[in-house]
Amino acid sequence: CATVTYDFDIAWTYANPDGQQTRPIQGINGQWPIPPITVTKGDQLIVNVKNSLGNESTSLHFHGLYQNGTTHMDGPVGVSQCSIPPGGSFTYNFTVDQPGTYWYHSHEHGQYPDGLRGALIVHDPKDPHKDLYDEEIVLTLSDWYHDLMTNLLKDFISIANPSGAEPVPQAALMNDTQNLTVKIEPGKTYLFRIINMGAFAAQYVWFEDHTMRVVEVDGIYTEPMEANMLYLTAAQRYSVLVTAKNDSNSNFAFVGSMDQDLFDVIPAGLNSNVTGWLVYDDKKDKPAAKEIEAFEPFDDFNLVPYDKEGLYDKVDQSITLDLKMDNLNDGANYAFFNDITYVSPKVPTLYSVLSTGSNATNPAIYGSNTNSFVLGHNEVVEIILNNDDAGKHPFHLHGHAFQVVTRSDEAAGFFDPANTTTPLPATPMRRDTILVRPNGYIVLRFRSDNPGVWLFHCHIEWHVASGLIATMIESPLDLQRQLSDKIPQDHWKVCQDANKPTK
Numbered sequence: 001c002a003t004v005t006y007d008f009d010i011a012w013t014y015a016n017p018d019g020q021q022t023r024p025i026q027g028i029n030g031q032w033p034i035p036p037i038t039v040t041k042g043d044q045l046i047v048n049v050k051n052s053l054g055n056e057s058t059s060l061h062f063h064g065l066y067q068n069g070t071t072h073m074d075g076p077v078g079v080s081q082c083s084i085p086p087g088g089s090f091t092y093n094f095t096v097d098q099p100g101t102y103w104y105h106s107h108e109h110g111q112y113p114d115g116l117r118g119a120l121i122v123h124d125p126k127d128p129h130k131d132l133y134d135e136e137i138v139l140t141l142s143d144w145y146h147d148l149m150t151n152l153l154k155d156f157i158s159i160a161n162p163s164g165a166e167p168v169p170q171a172a173l174m175n176d177t178q179n180l181t182v183k184i185e186p187g188k189t190y191l192f193r194i195i196n197m198g199a200f201a202a203q204y205v206w207f208e209d210h211t212m213r214v215v216e217v218d219g220i221y222t223e224p225m226e227a228n229m230l231y232l233t234a235a236q237r238y239s240v241l242v243t244a245k246n247d248s249n250s251n252f253a254f255v256g257s258m259d260q261d262l263f264d265v266i267p268a269g270l271n272s273n274v275t276g277w278l279v280y281d282d283k284k285d286k287p288a289a290k291e292i293e294a295f296e297p298f299d300d301f302n303l304v305p306y307d308k309e310g311l312y313d314k315v316d317q318s319i320t321l322d323l324k325m326d327n328l329n330d331g332a333n334y335a336f337f338n339d340i341t342y343v344s345p346k347v348p349t350l351y352s353v354l355s356t357g358s359n360a361t362n363p364a365i366y367g368s369n370t371n372s373f374v375l376g377h378n379e380v381v382e383i384i385l386n387n388d389d390a391g392k393h394p395f396h397l398h399g400h401a402f403q404v405v406t407r408s409d410e411a412a413g414f415f416d417p418a419n420t421t422t423p424l425p426a427t428p429m430r431r432d433t434i435l436v437r438p439n440g441y442i443v444l445r446f447r448s449d450n451p452g453v454w455l456f457h458c459h460i461e462w463h464v465a466s467g468l469i470a471t472m473i474e475s476p477l478d479l480q481r482q483l484s485d486k487i488p489q490d491h492w493k494v495c496q497d498a499n500k501p502t503k
């Protein structure tokens with residue numbers, strides 16, 4: 001195993017990815033798109049961050065990595081670290097012990113849609129599907145705003161927006177452009193690693209006249225399964241095999257299409273599609289994408305993990321989260337779990353765990369606005385999420401992939417264990433981000449085998465801002481034993497710098 005080091009100097013630059021408007025954007029080492037992180041399973045990854053933004057603090061999160069033994073490297077501000085102030089430095093250093101398709105992004109309040117989001121790929125010499133493909137291609141999807149997040153957020157959470165309507169993106173992008181071509185050789189099979197790095201919009205994805213075989217979902221290998229169309233919420237990933245035709249008579253479009261159901265209003269002239277091309281012959285045309293009749297995406301609930309891990313059938317701890325959106329006294333719209341809207345604590349929750357001795361098992365010490373739940377060690381934990389909102393929400397758990405035990409259709413109401421007729425899957429799909437449908441529910445299970453402080457939140461960045469977050473305090477006493485002397489000096493330093501009075 002190797003040590004792989006990246007030096008990231010984060011600073012503003014300019015870009016115009018949809019050809020409509022040049023705007024300031026957060027780049028790395030003077031460049032945007034920012035570089036992918038590529039490692040091999042087992043490697044130690046070191047990311048040296050220097051914050052040269054000047055006017056904003058930052059942090060990085062490595063989405064989907066379990067950070068086993070290194071919860072302090074997970075990245076969310078107010079949870080596992082203080083934010084890195086302008087001029088500050090911080091080193092992320094951990095071992096990557098899982099294969100597959102991930103991404104990294106800022107986990108500072110409302111920041112990653114300004115450009116700080118990129119692919120993170122973990123190669124695996126023991127990939128069970130390795131012999132099924134010749135080459136791999138990373139395909140990122142995102143939604144794109146012309147305005148800065150600081151401006152958009154001010155208007156989003158305000159008395160002028162009592163309904164909580166989310167800003168609608170101006171464009172969709174693939175690999176940070178609207179003009180993506182992929183050179184294809186006849187007869188070869190490609191592994192497309194598809195990542196939705198968007199802030200808000202889910203996307204439908206399809207390849208014209210080519211079928212896909214899904215082999216990985218959010219870092220979990222699956223039994224290969226055919227799909228004609230995928231649906232990726234913000235933060236979800238799929239790896240699919242696509243076999244090229246045996247001739248090069250024409251080129252083919254592939255399309256990402258933002259799910260307009262998420263948008264409260266559809267601005268006139270919005271183009272919610274982005275097209276790329278499989279180019280067999282660059283002397284031939286790039287055909288326009290065909291209109292499609294209906295969106296009929298592949299149902300991820302049918303996926304079977306390659307390791308065939310069975311359903312955890314004995315639940316030790318069950319947590320129910322009722323989601324709703326409502327107004328507070330300031331007239332703005334917020335999001336709630338069990339009537340609590342998350343407010344980021346001044347002291348990162350992890351540091352509270354480490355400094356409170358045996359009191360660390362009492363959720364009350366983490367403050368009433370953090371939605372904290374204390375989990376025991378090596379138990380089967382169940383999360384029941386009831387969506388009392390008419391919107392779709394993609395939920396992400398840090399530190400784990402979870403089994404998807406059940407997921408209702410829309411308008412199913414609250415989950416009632418006494419009244420479930422659908423049989424539970426014997427070998428449930430596992431992933432780290434899952435859609436709950438409008439006024440529906442999901443039931444998730446995972447084993448608490450990873451002491452840490454892990455967020456569970458909606459991955460629509462607008463809803464992170466409006467407080468749709470809970471905190472899992474997993475095995476706090478084990479965590480104290482593991483980490484007490486192990487937090488590196490630069491972690492404390494950014495806290496001191498951040499607390500310095502600025503004026």
Ligand code: C2O
Nearest residue numbers: 061063235396455
């Ligand atoms: Cu993709 Cu809390 O993260």
